[in-house]
Amino acid sequence: MLMAGMDLTIVWAAIIGFAIMAYVVMDGFDLGIGILFPTFAVGDERDQAMNSIAPVWDGNETWLVMGGGGLFAAFPLAYSIVLPATYPLMIAMLLGLVFRGVAFEFRWREPSHRQLWDIAFSLGSFVAALAQGITLGAILQGIHVENDAYAGGWLDWLSPFSLLTGVSVVVGYALLGATWLIWKTEGSSQRHARKMALRLGVATLLALAAVSAATPFLSYDYWRRWFAMPGVVLTAQVPLLVIICSATFFWALRREFERVPFLMALALFLLGFVGLGISIYPYMVPRAVTIWEAAAPPESQSFMLAGALVIIPLILAYTGWAYWVFRGKAGIHGYH
Amino acid sequence: MLGQLDAVTLARAQFAFTVSFHFIFPAFSIGIASYLMVLEALWLKTGQGVYANLYRYWLKIFAVAFGMGVVSGLVMSYQFGTNWSVFSTKAGPVIGPLMAYEVLTAFFLEAGFLGVMLFGMSKVGKELHFFATCMVALGTLISATWIIAVNSWMQTPAGFALNAKGQFVPAGSWWPIIFTASFPFRLVHTVIAAYLTTAFVVGGVGAWHLLKDRANPGARKMFSMAMWMAAIVAPIQIFVGDAHGLNTLEHQPAKVLAMEGDYQPSPDGAPLILFGLPSNEEARVRYEVSIPHLGSLILKHDPFAPLPGLTDFPRDQWPPAHIVFWSFRVMVGLGFAMLGIGLWSLLARYRGKLYEWSWLHRASVAMGPAGFVAVLAGWVTTEVGRQPFTVYGLLRTAESHSPLAAPAVAASLLAFVLVYFSAFGAGTYYLLRLMSKPPERGESEPPGVPQRAAGITPASGVAASPAVKG
Numbered sequence: 185m186l187m188a189g190m191d192l193t194i195v196w197a198a199i200i201g202f203a204i205m206a207y208v209v210m211d212g213f214d215l216g217i218g219i220l221f222p223t224f225a226v227g228d229e230r231d232q233a234m235n236s237i238a239p240v241w242d243g244n245e246t247w248l249v250m251g252g253g254g255l256f257a258a259f260p261l262a263y264s265i266v267l268p269a270t271y272p273l274m275i276a277m278l279l280g281l282v283f284r285g286v287a288f289e290f291r292w293r294e295p296s297h298r299q300l301w302d303i304a305f306s307l308g309s310f311v312a313a314l315a316q317g318i319t320l321g322a323i324l325q326g327i328h329v330e331n332d333a334y335a336g337g338w339l340d341w342l343s344p345f346s347l348l349t350g351v352s353v354v355v356g357y358a359l360l361g362a363t364w365l366i367w368k369t370e371g372s373s374q375r376h377a378r379k380m381a382l383r384l385g386v387a388t389l390l391a392l393a394a395v396s397a398a399t400p401f402l403s404y405d406y407w408r409r410w411f412a413m414p415g416v417v418l419t420a421q422v423p424l425l426v427i428i429c430s431a432t433f434f435w436a437l438r439r440e441f442e443r444v445p446f447l448m449a450l451a452l453f454l455l456g457f458v459g460l461g462i463s464i465y466p467y468m469v470p471r472a473v474t475i476w477e478a479a480a481p482p483e484s485q486s487f488m489l490a491g492a493l494v495i496i497p498l499i500l501a502y503t504g505w506a507y508w509v510f511r512g513k514a515g516i517h518g519y520h
Numbered sequence: 521m522l523g524q525l526d527a528v529t530l531a532r533a534q535f536a537f538t539v540s541f542h543f544i545f546p547a548f549s550i551g552i553a554s555y556l557m558v559l560e561a562l563w564l565k566t567g568q569g570v571y572a573n574l575y576r577y578w579l580k581i582f583a584v585a586f587g588m589g590v591v592s593g594l595v596m597s598y599q600f601g602t603n604w605s606v607f608s609t610k611a612g613p614v615i616g617p618l619m620a621y622e623v624l625t626a627f628f629l630e631a632g633f634l635g636v637m638l639f640g641m642s643k644v645g646k647e648l649h650f651f652a653t654c655m656v657a658l659g660t661l662i663s664a665t666w667i668i669a670v671n672s673w674m675q676t677p678a679g680f681a682l683n684a685k686g687q688f689v690p691a692g693s694w695w696p697i698i699f700t701a702s703f704p705f706r707l708v709h710t711v712i713a714a715y716l717t718t719a720f721v722v723g724g725v726g727a728w729h730l731l732k733d734r735a736n737p738g739a740r741k742m743f744s745m746a747m748w749m750a751a752i753v754a755p756i757q758i759f760v761g762d763a764h765g766l767n768t769l770e771h772q773p774a775k776v777l778a779m780e781g782d783y784q785p786s787p788d789g790a791p792l793i794l795f796g797l798p799s800n801e802e803a804r805v806r807y808e809v810s811i812p813h814l815g816s817l818i819l820k821h822d823p824f825a826p827l828p829g830l831t832d833f834p835r836d837q838w839p840p841a842h843i844v845f846w847s848f849r850v851m852v853g854l855g856f857a858m859l860g861i862g863l864w865s866l867l868a869r870y871r872g873k874l875y876e877w878s879w880l881h882r883a884s885v886a887m888g889p890a891g892f893v894a895v896l897a898g899w900v901t902t903e904v905g906r907q908p909f910t911v912y913g914l915l916r917t918a919e920s921h922s923p924l925a926a927p928a929v930a931a932s933l934l935a936f937v938l939v940y941f942s943a944f945g946a947g948t949y950y951l952l953r954l955m956s957k958p959p960e961r962g963e964s965e966p967p968g969v970p971q972r973a974a975g976i977t978p979a980s981g982v983a984a985s986p987a988v989k990g
Binding site for chain 1: 583584587588590591592593594595597598600601602605606608609612613614616617619620621622623624625627628629630631632633634635636638639640643644683685687689690692694922923924925927928931932935936939940943944946947950953954
């Protein structure tokens with residue numbers, strides 16, 4: 185029973201990790217488009233950018249609900265420690281998502297209000313991305329836990345490191361957004377997206393390097409995890425792959441490929457995510473609560489697992505179908 | 521003023537505010553999704569353009585309302601952790617999986633097919649599009665089922681054990697956790713409420729346009745459909761509500777006694793208190809106006825059946841009676857008003873005057889928002905009636921909240937109030953504007969229809985349009 189419980193916990197950690205990654209992959213680019221929105225010309229360019237995500241943003245955001253809901257269900261202790269610890273960030277993220285979420289419909293309802301909702305869309309996306317990035321930093325730098333509960337103040341999350349991760353995520357999402365638009369748009373929008381992607385690609389790599397360089401100094405655990413033999417043989421593959429993906433990214437951008445830049449940007453995120461996993465595992469709240477300590481009882485985890493194993497592939501199937509339906513370039517015809 | 525409010529009160533205010541706002545949208549989108557499914561089915565079956573027009577008319581309204589439901593619902597999925605972390609730790613192993621299933625089986629289904637439903641008619645063809653509409657409607661109902669299961673477990677908990685950490689954990693089978701004593705009643709009552717809410721919105725909008733132009737075919741059709749719903753479903757709802765009340769009396773007697781304002785036990789049969797001001801401090805209802813024995817007749821179906829009083833229960837287990845007493849009366853009053861409209865419409869229909877009786881139309885316009893008020897009043901009744909517990913009888917609200925300082929909770933509450941009133945206020949304005957336009961022959965596509973480059977539009981999309989014009 186104990187053995188089965190441990191295995192289930194690892195499976196659930198993997199599922200939550202997958203949900204978070206799926207969220208970053210899918211909502212990352214549509215938040216990024218929001219962040220880049222002010223740089224696009226009013227009119228066709230903005231409408232085209234909006235149309236490229238309008239049919240899918242809702243599904244993308246559902247992965248965030250899955251991450252939160254899954255954490256609540258499978259690791260209730262982690263959920264109830266991390267959320268109070270990052271309280272102002274969570275509230276800011278949610279409010280940002282409210283503004284950007286309603287803007288999708290509202291901006292078409294009244295032309296004289298459109299500029300206002302475009303600002304709401306952009307600012308909401310920026311705030312949500314920044315809050316997610318700062319939360320990541322806050323988790324990495326550690327959370328003060330006593331007696332299975334958060335025991336710090338309400339601004340403990342604020343530090344130079346967490347601000348660095350915050351900005352990094354904003355830049356990274358913007359890169360995903362720009363490369364998505366290279367794929368989904370044409371004409372002036374695409375040229376603009378290409379220009380932005382080049383700058384953002386450089387910025388993302390700098391951010392990735394800065395966060396990677398700073399993380400081992402947060403704690404000796406992280407240092408040992410990355411640089412001690414023999415683990416370093418494996419962990420060294422991550423920066424190697426980052427270099428390969430970056431080179432491919434810039435090459436594809438120069439050759440004016442339409443899809444490869446987006447895929448390479450995703451690959452960079454994936455590698456960053458693997459890097460985070462290497463740093464954090466086996467903790468749910470770094471250096472305070474392991475995944476086993478945070479886990480719900482095996483009865484709860486197995487009950488959900490039965491459904492998840494059947495339903496998640498189904499979700500991926502119809503989500504894929506929805507993307508396929510809206511394949512090709514996004515139109516400029518908004519509406520009416 | 522804030523100095524006097526503690527973190528628990530503020531957290532409760534925040535949850536009440538965010539969940540009340542949220543609840544308005546699903547109450548409407550559950551009903552409207554089903555209505556859209558019916559409209560599209562009728563269009564596919566009959567080929568009559570009026571159904572396609574109405575489908576497009578309500579689809580635009582649905583899109584705006586659904587968007588607001590999604591973002592306000594996202595907030596809810598994090599409220600448990602941000603403001604009620606102790607509750608989350610303790611009840612998570614039991615209710616967390618149910619909520620995870622809601623995400624897996626409902627939210628993804630709705631979201632995945634919503635894009636096709638809103639933007640995909642010209643891309644996937646009529647049949648697949650209808651399938652997408654059905655999936656969205658099904659998703660809203662599945663979602664309601666899971667979240668009502670969670671809520672019902674908090675009201676009438678069962679099937680759990682307590683572990684060494686003080687967590688509620690499943691005792692064995694999940695069946696008793698999901699199918700708690702109050703679950704079937706609450707689910708049916710809530711889903712019907714959503715349908716009635718939608719019927720009165722549709723009826724109100726139809727009536728508004730009938731008052732301006734009795735000949736408008738879309739207005740006539742939607743008004744007629746809505747009035748059938750009112751006439752058939754309102755009586756069912758009153759019957760179901762009665763059964764739900766009896767169930768509550770059995771499992772949460774203090775809640776029902778607070779709703780009725782019965783402080784003292786009534787060994788010879790309880791009166792029905794029509795009006796008054798319940799006061800927990802004085803343990804009596806001030807300015808009471810009551811009808812003898814009617815209370816027992818309603819609750820026990822026997823005028824002389826004895827009923828206990830709140831004073832039979834420990835004082836620290838009383839819900840705030842002054843709130844639930846009135847919220848309950850608002851809900852019931854509106855329920856009977858809905859029944860009245862339904863019967864009136866039957867009479868009008870029988871006389872062949874359904875589209876002529878302008879006072880019926882005026883009353884329907886006035887009752888347009890009634891469903892929302894009734895749903896919120898009912899929700900307040902059941903949730904405030906659960907107090908002072910989060911898990912009824914087992915976990916106190918005062919012991920469920922996060923370790924947060926009052927200023928943090930107050931600031932976030934203020935932010936929610938400002939954002940919700942501005943964002944959802946604007947949304948309500950857009951909804952009302954959409955509703956104020958009469959349904960016309962050629963309803964335009966929903967917003968932001970993403971289109972592929974010219975020349976590769978599939979033939980099925982082209983084939984769909986002539987029927988619409990017909």
